[in-house]
Amino acid sequence: MTFGDSRSPAGRGPRSVPKPKRLAHLRLDPRGYPIIAVIGQAPGDIDFGALSERRKLALATFDLCAVCALPFGEELRWQVSVDEAAATAKTLVSSEAPVHEVCALYAAQVCPFVSSPYARHGDEIRRGLKRPEVTFLTGFRQTARVFGRRSGLQTSERVLHFETTDVEQRLRLSSSAEAIDAYQRALQTEVEVTIDExxxxxxxxxxxxxxxxxxxxxxxxxxxxxxxxxxxxxxxxxxxxxxxxxxxxxxxxxxxxxxxxxxxxxxxxxxxxxxxxxxxxxxxxxxxxxxxxxxxxxxxxxxxxxxxxxxxxxxxxxxxxxxxxxxxxxxxxxxxx
Known part of the structure; x- marks a missing residue:
């Protein structure tokens, strides 16, 4: 999950969307976007459009959300998909690390690719292709495996894949209004993530x-x-x-x-x-x-x-x-x- 790509049409501005409490510790870029845990962030080189494989390894090792970098604990592990067949399967294998529900829904508010019906892909493989109109979010009870294999987009590269299983919840977002409603519900029921030192x-x-x-x-x-x-x-x-x-x-x-x-x-x-x-x-x-x-x-x-x-x-x-x-x-x- 990536957001803040300046090449895409803007979604709701990050300063107009209330953040989940668990994102309070994240640094912001000059536009106000939280710098999420899974993207590379060398000083002066923040790339919201690219996932860092090294960061994915750290997230998998310590079992952390790819947005806020806090543990999952007893919360579900959510994956975002625009493929209905993948989203409704009992097991999902994805090259993206899972996230908390409220973190996924926050991204659905501010991520241009997710929130704008006119957004188009910006990577080299899918550049210019318009995204599907419906976004699916699936909540899994556990991450069953993490392993390296060839990327589905760039077959010359190997990336980490996350296999999530035991589906407990599904969300289907076909409009910005549905995304806003789902996010408001998640914000209202957000629980504090308790962590030790x-x-x-x-x-x-x-x-x-x-x-x-x-x-x-x-x-x-x-x-x-x-x-x-x-x-x-x-x-x-x-x-x-x-x-x-x-x-x-x-x-x-x-x-x-x-x-x-x-x-x-x-x-x-x-x-x-x-x-x-x-x-x-x-x-x-x-x-x-x-x-x-x-x-x-x-x-x-x-x-x-x-x-x-x-x-x-x-x-x-x-x-x-x-x-x-x-x-x-x-x-x-x-x-x-």
Whole structure:
């Protein structure tokens, strides 16, 4: 889900639409559009028309809404579609990360592509094509899988896909009046998203500018997500933008040590990198991990237990403390590269 593309006819201006409370922490662009969690946002380079695969990995790892970057908790995971067959299926596979209902309906108010009947696609594949008149929103109980595979639009690229299942609600919006009514109902029933300090730190790091370099904070957060289990997402190594992590063995070596050595995971909280520290503290403080992350880690654990050598294991004569310091130093340098 993207919005704020200046190439499309305007929907309702963002300043004229009341925001959900859960979007209050998001930064605004000069026009007043909230800078949502799933788009790339390097300083001076906000692209509302493009989804960031690295950010999608972070969202999947920590189980966060693609708009507000807050956890789903017990709320449904909503997907937006203009394809009725896809929207009415029991299971939906989409290259877009799911969102909260109120976040999806807010986007339906301010996103030119969703809110304007005259909006046209702006990407290279569908440029100039008018969107269908009806928009479908489907609320699913769970995200069943996240994996990398070829994009349906650009087959030369691989992107992350989200499989959502267990449909509980459906909305059909065929006019702006219907969209406004649905949004007003969602606003009136919006519940506060209660998060702990570790979850708040993840959301902050993902939605604020980097503190030292002019780099997208989502790219740095993706490296931190890689360490706590994103490395084990099926097909992630070939996904667009992930070569930085997949081709450098240090990233996966650290991820495997965090997975296989609880003591190392605890010590890794001492790293100087704010993003890695936030991710590892979040991991170590969870009583139960999100289903997707738990699945990735369990699969990796099972593979390790069936005869594969423990990655990152120190050989004879190597001081584990020196090894840890070396890995931490490399993580700081490489995750900020």
């Amino acid at each position: 570790a979850e708040r730190e993840i959301a902050t790091r993902l939605t604020e500018l980097t503190t030292e370099e002019s780099e997208d904070s989502g790219s740095v957060m993706a490296g931190a997500a890689w360490f706590v289990g994103g490395a084990f997402c099926p097909g992630v190594g070939k996904v667009q933008g992930m070569q930085r992590f997949a081709e450098d063995p240090m990233y996966t070596a650290l991820a495997r040590r965090v997975l296989l050595e609880p003591g190392f995971a605890k010590k890794f909280e001492e790293t100087d990198d704010l993003y890695t520290r936030a991710a590892v503290k979040w991991l170590n403080s969870r009583d139960h991990l999100p289903k997707i992350l738990a699945s990735w880690r369990n699969t990796a654990l099972n593979r390790a237990r069936h005869g594969r050598p423990s990655p990152g294991k120190s050989g004879g004569g190597i001081d584990p403390r020196k090894s840890k310091r070396k890995l931490q130093g490399a993580a700081r340098r490489k995750n900020r590269r």
